[in-house]
Amino acid sequence: MTVHAGGCHCGNIRLRFSTDLDPSQIEVRACQCAFCIKHGSRAVADPLGQLIVSVEDHARLHRYRFGLRTADYLICRDCGVYVAAVTTDGGNARAIVIVSTLDDRLRFSREPAAMDYDAESRQERIARRQARWMPVEILSAFSG
Numbered sequence: 001m002t003v004h005a006g007g008c009h010c011g012n013i014r015l016r017f018s019t020d021l022d023p024s025q026i027e028v029r030a031c032q033c034a035f036c037i038k039h040g041s042r043a044v045a046d047p048l049g050q051l052i053v054s055v056e057d058h059a060r061l062h063r064y065r066f067g068l069r070t071a072d073y074l075i076c077r078d079c080g081v082y083v084a085a086v087t088t089d090g091g092n093a094r095a096i097v098i099v100s101t102l103d104d105r106l107r108f109s110r111e112p113a114a115m116d117y118d119a120e121s122r123q124e125r126i127a128r129r130q131a132r133w134m135p136v137e138i139l140s141a142f143s144g
Helices: 034-039 123-132
Strands: 002-007 013-019 029-031 048-056 061-064 074-078 082-087 094-098 114-115 134-140
Touching: 013 082, 029 034, 048 082, 048 094, 082 123, 082 134
Parallel strands: 029 114, 048 134
Antiparallel strands: 002 013, 013 048, 061 074, 074 082, 082 094, 094 134
């Protein structure tokens, strides 16, 4: 597996996205909700990969929820960087990672696909995330 490392600007949140896929094979998604548009986010996930989120100071990690409230959008309270979204609805913790937070972000060169999820019901959204997002662990920096 290849590991793509990254994190927020101040270093409080570090990321390790592991995948067997080449970045050119991974669909880059540009969600069309107001939150993602305002952040200019482009997200990726590999359902067979994994995301490890290591947080140095959990008091500086903000979990923002909106809309159907089916995911936590992870934002650093210090530098303001949106790094990932995590859902536990549906049983297993699953996540997407924001491409711009990865150190090798330029390798994820596919044109982003505009995605509009407004018509989804709560259950459809949970099912899509369980199928398309990747397993995630959130650790304290000293444990991971």
